[in-house]
Amino acid sequence: MAGHFKKKTKTKEEIPTASLPDIIFMLLIFFMVTTVLRETTVQVRTLLPKAEALTKIDQKRLVTYVYIGPKKLEGNRIGETSVQIDDALVEDLGNVRTIMYSKLVEQPRLIVSLKVDETSEMGVVLDIHGELREAGTLRINYSSKREIPS
Amino acid sequence: MPVLKKKPRVEGEIPTSSMADIAFLLLIFFLVTTTIDVDTGIGMVLPPKLEDDVIPPPIRERNVLKILVNEAGLVLVEDQPSAVQLIRQEVMTHVLNEGVDPRYAESAGKALISIKTSRETPYSAYVNVLDEVWMAYFEMWDSEARALGYLDYKTYVSAITESGAENIIRDKIKAAISIAEPDGT
Numbered sequence: 001m002a003g004h005f006k007k008k009t010k011t012k013e014e015i016p017t018a019s020l021p022d023i024i025f026m027l028l029i030f031f032m033v034t035t036v037l038r039e040t041t042v043q044v045r046t047l048l049p050k051a052e053a054l055t056k057i058d059q060k061r062l063v064t065y066v067y068i069g070p071k072k073l074e075g076n077r078i079g080e081t082s083v084q085i086d087d088a089l090v091e092d093l094g095n096v097r098t099i100m101y102s103k104l105v106e107q108p109r110l111i112v113s114l115k116v117d118e119t120s121e122m123g124v125v126l127d128i129h130g131e132l133r134e135a136g137t138l139r140i141n142y143s144s145k146r147e148i149p150s
Numbered sequence: 151m152p153v154l155k156k157k158p159r160v161e162g163e164i165p166t167s168s169m170a171d172i173a174f175l176l177l178i179f180f181l182v183t184t185t186i187d188v189d190t191g192i193g194m195v196l197p198p199k200l201e202d203d204v205i206p207p208p209i210r211e212r213n214v215l216k217i218l219v220n221e222a223g224l225v226l227v228e229d230q231p232s233a234v235q236l237i238r239q240e241v242m243t244h245v246l247n248e249g250v251d252p253r254y255a256e257s258a259g260k261a262l263i264s265i266k267t268s269r270e271t272p273y274s275a276y277v278n279v280l281d282e283v284w285m286a287y288f289e290m291w292d293s294e295a296r297a298l299g300y301l302d303y304k305t306y307v308s309a310i311t312e313s314g315a316e317n318i319i320r321d322k323i324k325a326a327i328s329i330a331e332p333d334g335t
Contacts, residue, residue, distance in 0.1 A: 024173035030181035049277040053284030123269030143191040
C-alpha cells in the first residue's frame with residue numbers, strides 16, 4: 001500500500017557565515033600577538049653546527065644571544081672572528097662580564113644562547129665561558145641545528 | 151501645486167561582506183611573516199667561579215673520563231686515540247661500570263666526563279664530541295626510564311612534573327660534564 005509521503009519542509013542548507021570575520025579576526029590577533037619581529041641585525045656569520053642531543057628553549061624572554069663568528073663584510077667577504085651581543089659588536093671581551101652581569105640583574109633566570117659559527121676556534125668560546133663565569137650567568141646553550149640521522 | 155515626492159530612503163550601512171576578505175589578507179600577511187623558530191641547542195651549566203681560598207674537592211682519577219680534542223678535530227679518550235663515533239659507547243661503559251673495571255668509574259653518581267680542547271680546536275669538532283657525550287646520557291636515561299616502566303625519559307619527565315615527584319633517574323645518573331681549560335693558559 002503506497003502511502004502518501006509528505007514532502008519535507010525545506011530547510012536552509014547554508015552554513016551561516018556571519019561569524020566568519022570574527023573567527024578570522026581571532027586567528028589574526030593570535031598571530032599578531034605571537035609574532036616576534038627580528039629586532040637585531042646580526043653582523044657576524046653564524047652557520048650553526050648540527051647536533052642530535054638538542055633541548056628546546058621555550059621561554060624566549062629568558063634568552064640572551066651571543067653571536068660569535070667571522071664578521072660579515074661587504075661583497076660577501078668575511079673578516080676575522082668577532083663577538084656580538086644584542087646590536088653591537090664587542091671589541092674588548094673584558095666588557096662581556098659587565099654586559100652579562102647587568103642582564104642577569106634584570107633577569108635572574110637568564111639563559112645565554114651561544115650562536116657560534118662552526119668554523120670558529122675554541123679559544124674565543126673558552127674566553128666567553130670565562131667571562132660568563134665571572135658574570136655568574138651559568139646557564140648556557142650551544143645553539144645548534146637538528147642533525148638528520150643518516 | 152505639485153506634490154512633493156518622498157525620496158526613497160537610502161540604506162545607511164557600510165557593506166560588511168568584504169570584512170572577511172580584509173581580515174584574511176591581514177591574516178595571510180602575519181602567517182607569512184611569522185617565524186616560530188624555537189631555539190634549539192645543547193644545554194650546559196657552567197661551573198661557578200672559584201673563590202681563591204676554596205680548594206675544589208679532590209676527584210679520584212678513575213672516575214674521570216678524559217676526552218681530548220686537538221686542533222685537527224682528532225680525539226683522544228684516556229690518552230688512547232679514538233674516534234667521535236666511539237665516544238658514546240665509551241661514556242656509557244664508563245658511567246655504568248659500577249666499580250667492576252678499575253679503569254672506569256666507581257659508580258654512576260661519581261662518574262665525570264672531562265672534555266678538553268686546545269684553543270685552536272674547531273668549534274664544530276667540540277660540538278660533535280659534546281653531542282656524543284650528551285647522547286650517551288640520553289640513552290642511559292632512556293633505558294633507566296624503560297626499566298621503571300615508562301616509554302622513554304621524556305614521558306618519565308612529564309609524568310614526574312605532573313605528580314611533583316623527584317627525578318630519581320637524574321639523581322642516579324648525573325650528567326657531569328666538565329669543560330677543561332686548555333694547557334698553558
